[in-house]
Amino acid sequence: MIAVVRSLVPGRASGEALVLEAPLSLWGGVDVSSGRIVDRTHPQLGAELRDKIVALPRGRGSSSSSSILAELLRTARGPAGLVLAEADSILVVGALVARYLYETNCPVVVGDFPGRSGEIWEIWDDRLMRNGGESDRGGR
Amino acid sequence: MRLTDEDKALLRGEKGPALRLAAELVVAVGEAEGAASLVDIVSAHVDGCLYHGPSGLDFVLELVAGGGQVAVPTTLNVGAIDLLHPDLYRGDRASAESARRLMDAYTDLNCTPTWTCAPYQLPERPGMGDQIAWGESNAIVFANSVLGARTNRYGDFLDICCALIGRAPLSGLHTDEGRGARLVFELAVPDRILDSDLLYPTLGHLLGERCGSEVPVIIGLDRRADEDRLKALGAAAASSGSVAMFHAVGVTPEAGTLADALGGERPSQRIVVGQEMLSEARRSLSTGNGPVGAVSVGTPHISPAGLADLAAMVTGKHTTIPFFVNTSRATLAVAEETGDAGAVRDFGATIVTDTCTYITPIIGEVQGAVMTDSAKWAFYAPVNLGVDVVFAALSDCVATAVTGKTVEEGW
Numbered sequence: 001m002i003a004v005v006r007s008l009v010p011g012r013a014s015g016e017a018l019v020l021e022a023p024l025s026l027w028g029g030v031d032v033s034s035g036r037i038v039d040r041t042h043p044q045l046g047a048e049l050r051d052k053i054v055a056l057p058r059g060r061g062s063s064s065s066s067s068i069l070a071e072l073l074r075t076a077r078g079p080a081g082l083v084l085a086e087a088d089s090i091l092v093v094g095a096l097v098a099r100y101l102y103e104t105n106c107p108v109v110v111g112d113f114p115g116r117s118g119e120i121w122e123i124w125d126d127r128l129m130r131n132g133g134e135s136d137r138g139g140r
Numbered sequence: 141m142r143l144t145d146e147d148k149a150l151l152r153g154e155k156g157p158a159l160r161l162a163a164e165l166v167v168a169v170g171e172a173e174g175a176a177s178l179v180d181i182v183s184a185h186v187d188g189c190l191y192h193g194p195s196g197l198d199f200v201l202e203l204v205a206g207g208g209q210v211a212v213p214t215t216l217n218v219g220a221i222d223l224l225h226p227d228l229y230r231g232d233r234a235s236a237e238s239a240r241r242l243m244d245a246y247t248d249l250n251c252t253p254t255w256t257c258a259p260y261q262l263p264e265r266p267g268m269g270d271q272i273a274w275g276e277s278n279a280i281v282f283a284n285s286v287l288g289a290r291t292n293r294y295g296d297f298l299d300i301c302c303a304l305i306g307r308a309p310l311s312g313l314h315t316d317e318g319r320g321a322r323l324v325f326e327l328a329v330p331d332r333i334l335d336s337d338l339l340y341p342t343l344g345h346l347l348g349e350r351c352g353s354e355v356p357v358i359i360g361l362d363r364r365a366d367e368d369r370l371k372a373l374g375a376a377a378a379s380s381g382s383v384a385m386f387h388a389v390g391v392t393p394e395a396g397t398l399a400d401a402l403g404g405e406r407p408s409q410r411i412v413v414g415q416e417m418l419s420e421a422r423r424s425l426s427t428g429n430g431p432v433g434a435v436s437v438g439t440p441h442i443s444p445a446g447l448a449d450l451a452a453m454v455t456g457k458h459t460t461i462p463f464f465v466n467t468s469r470a471t472l473a474v475a476e477e478t479g480d481a482g483a484v485r486d487f488g489a490t491i492v493t494d495t496c497t498y499i500t501p502i503i504g505e506v507q508g509a510v511m512t513d514s515a516k517w518a519f520y521a522p523v524n525l526g527v528d529v530v531f532a533a534l535s536d537c538v539a540t541a542v543t544g545k546t547v548e549e550g551w
Binding site: 008009028032062063064065066067068070071074087088089090092093094096097098100101102 | 161164165168169171172173174187192193194195196198199202275277293294295296297298523
């Protein structure tokens with residue numbers, strides 16, 4: 001089963017899912033030199049974004065987060081892809097700028113999260129799959 | 141999204157690679173936000189000139205190489221270096237060099253080197269109903285709320301792209317529907333508190349914490365809420381929250397009545413703001429209560445009127461601790477003429493232009509906390525600079541600097 005989602009930045013990527021339990025501002029919330037969450041109020045303090053499919057419940061805070069996402073992707077410490085509960089133009093801009101400048105690949109989609117942290121998810125343009133395509137949520 | 145023939149020509153690269161890249165980003169954001177089309181803008185204010193790392197510099201150099209020139213009058217926000225007083229910078233040489241190259245590259249795109257976070261204090265500023273694309277959270281909230289101009293929150297990369305093509309996605313605060321208030325804040329405090337400068341940033345801080353990115357309306361302010369006080373309120377609300385617009389009934393231009401501010405909708409919440417709630421918000425802005433080792437005022441950049449007030453306050457006095465005043469080069473030029481700049485320097489203060497003391501290493505080692513009259517400075521400096529902050533009125537900042545003992549007004 002495959003969920004059809006809304007693609008904001010097209011591309012194909014798979015990786016271990018990191019489902020964030022609280023909103024996160026990349027600016028001030030993620031250290032660009034380690035790619036880890038450093039926001040002391042965040043329940044997943046210390047978690048690493050590198051090569052994960054990161055699911056964000058909601059964007060938060062600074063518009064400088066575009067720069068932080070681009071910096072993370074430039075230095076290969078960024079996520080493999082992003083699944084957003086709500087469209088967030090700040091993150092779209094960061095992913096597109098990094099793709100243009102450094103040919104990085106970080107697809108961004110909006111949709112329901114198909115499962116939990118630790119599973120393998122795959123984004124392919126407007127499709128989101130869990131565990132090699134066995135998403136039990138099905139299409140929307 | 142509906143695109144015009146001109147938009148499509150930009151996307152095909154007919155106006156060069158810089159404008160194609162700019163159009164691609166603006167259209168992608170428009171699609172993400174569900175905008176119906178793009179809209180022409182009359183001005184832009186760009187925040188991307190503050191150095192965060194190589195990607196920001198690589199991006200703007202790409203735009204310069206691609207022949208980019210801004211299509212509308214475009215002002216620039218602060219950089220990391222005070223170009224008029226470069227010796228104030230205490231950081232490492234390599235960062236300073238990158239920061240300066242970034243600032244230069246933006247002027248190569250024909251942006252105006254204003255280097256201020258308060259572009260609304262410049263002689264040319266947008267007016268009621270003007271569509272604009274502005275970056276810098278305090279400038280955004282001032283433009284929407286006090287000037288009645290229309291802008292969403294434009295961040296790094298996107299601000300300059302809108303400036304290059306002279307267009308922005310038609311969504312959110314660019315539309316009538318996006319500007320209605322959803323939360324009502326009813327001020328219930330003794331009348332004398334409306335005379336206190338400290339009320340305004342404190343109220344803003346409280347608004348930001350409770351509104352997130354929603355539009356609030358305030359009932360209970362009057363003409364005493366002048367531009368400098370509304371600026372302090374908005375800057376605070378855009379720091380503790382993502383507030384991009386507020387209304388104040390009888391004060392701001394789209395809030396003649398409460399019904400006007402609500403835009404025909406019912407509010408989702410009504411909150412009564414009493415003295416207790418304000419006192420708590422005010423206390424939460426101070427992280428230290430020990431001795432004060434330095435003072436920083438002028439965040440956002442102090443206005444000509446604010447600098448005149450400060451000059452009158454400090455004439456004949458002398459500070460015993462480092463005292464920093466952040467302002468724009470335009471305001472400094474005015475203050476040199478009036479003598480206000482001289483009075484502030486005679487007091488022993490350092491005037492900083494083109495940048496701000498909370499985002500770049502200027503203050504250096506401090507023996508004790510830093511006192512500020514800015515809720516925005518108080519919100520960011522503890523994390524950015526690793527200092528303790530005491531939030532107090534401007535008059536208390538001066539009294540503390542003169543006596544060397546912490547002075548705080550009570551209400």
